[in-house]
Amino acid sequence: MLYEIYKKDIPNFLDYLISKNLEVIAPVNEGVVRFEKIRSGKDVTLDYINTAESPKEYFLPDGDNLFIFDKKRLEYESLKPIEKTRVIFGMRPCDANALNILDRVLLEKPIDNNYAERRKKTIIIAIECKRTGDNCFCYVFGTDTVKEGVDLVFKPYGKKYIVEVLSKKGEKLLDKTFFKKSKLKSYKVKRRFKKKIDLKGIKSKLPELYNSDKWKPIAEKCIACAACTGVCPTCYCFEHKDYEHSNSIIRKRYWSSCLLASFSRVAGNHVIRKSMESRVKQFVYHKLFYFEKRYGVDLCVGCGRCISSCPVDIDFFEFIDKLAVKKR
Numbered sequence: 476m477l478y479e480i481y482k483k484d485i486p487n488f489l490d491y492l493i494s495k496n497l498e499v500i501a502p503v504n505e506g507v508v509r510f511e512k513i514r515s516g517k518d519v520t521l522d523y524i525n526t527a528e529s530p531k532e533y534f535l536p537d538g539d540n541l542f543i544f545d546k547k548r549l550e551y552e553s554l555k556p557i558e559k560t561r562v563i564f565g566m567r568p569c570d571a572n573a574l575n576i577l578d579r580v581l582l583e584k585p586i587d588n589n590y591a592e593r594r595k596k597t598i599i600i601a602i603e604c605k606r607t608g609d610n611c612f613c614y615v616f617g618t619d620t621v622k623e624g625v626d627l628v629f630k631p632y633g634k635k636y637i638v639e640v641l642s643k644k645g646e647k648l649l650d651k652t653f654f655k656k657s658k659l660k661s662y663k664v665k666r667r668f669k670k671k672i673d674l675k676g677i678k679s680k681l682p683e684l685y686n687s688d689k690w691k692p693i694a695e696k697c698i699a700c701a702a703c704t705g706v707c708p709t710c711y712c713f714e715h716k717d718y719e720h721s722n723s724i725i726r727k728r729y730w731s732s733c734l735l736a737s738f739s740r741v742a743g744n745h746v747i748r749k750s751m752e753s754r755v756k757q758f759v760y761h762k763l764f765y766f767e768k769r770y771g772v773d774l775c776v777g778c779g780r781c782i783s784s785c786p787v788d789i790d791f792f793e794f795i796d797k798l799a800v801k802k803r
């Protein structure tokens with residue numbers, strides 16, 4: 476069963492969710508479009524291709540409080556990551572699929588409790604794209620639609636959205652004031668993409684490309700700013716920091732990046748991946764080779780943010796695509 480809602484009714488629908496004591500997070504245009512907690516449905520924009528940053532910060536925040544250690548009692552206590560049930564409205568399918576990928580890592584044993592709690596208490600309303608950006612290549616991974624891990628999927632259809640229900644929690648939000656049953660039995664949004672990448676070709680060539688001397692120029696160009704991994708919805712590398720207070724110690728988790736030398740520093744101050752070239756290769760091979768070997772999917776959803784955010788115009792995917800073509 477499909478439902479419909481008029482786009483003009485979205486602000487009122489979001490106000491309705493807020494009135495139900497739900498925290499609502501949605502795309503807001505502040506010069507760049509970002510996910511923000513909103514006070515009114517009027518704050519939201521529906522005119523965006525994707526948010527500049529991924530919504531991963533709502534599940535895996537940078538600077539997450541993990542636990543507090545009591546120095547006197549010699550006991551530790553977990554810190555509650557989230558109180559209220561919340562709704563994230565307007566998540567793109569690439570980002571929703573990225574959460575499904577993160578689930579494989581963070582919900583396998585030992586479960587990451589903070590992530591699990593946030594995932595459990597978050598209702599996700601995804602909106603499929605009609606327009607695509609110059610750097611989008613989600614179609615390559617089949618992540619331009621989402622079939623699980625979210626509650627409702629809105630699909631643009633003229634002045635309306637066709638609504639697909641993927642969970643009971645989603646179904647409960649379908650208030651009759653805003654949603655009507657659709658006459659359509661099925662509906663698929665048509666999209667066009669400018670960016671072409673031969674993922675199959677790349678993957679077949681990756682093993683033999685590892686020792687190619689062609690990595691050098693791109694490694695020399697990279698300034699290791701970690702902007703790409705920060706905005707990436709699937710990157711989850713982290714580091715811990717402990718903060719000591721008079722009676723306690725708080726452990727926090729911060730985002731890190733395989734492109735930083737500090738990330739591979741181990742005991743004895745040894746840095747395993749000293750060269751930028753080895754770190755660039757780690758990024759590419761983790762995304763398209765190592766992760767799939769372990770989890771059966773790629774660690775990329777083709778959102779294109781790493782390309783848009785790079786201050787020195789690096790596009791790892793175009794680079795590796797060209798490198799693989801030469802080897803074909």
Ligand code: SF4
Nearest residue numbers: 707775776778779781
């Ligand atoms: S690697 Fe780049 S394109 Fe792939 S998910 Fe991360 S930011 Fe998006």
Ligand code: SF4
Nearest residue numbers: 697698700701703785
């Ligand atoms: S954003 Fe560009 S320069 Fe910065 S670490 Fe990523 S690839 Fe390197």
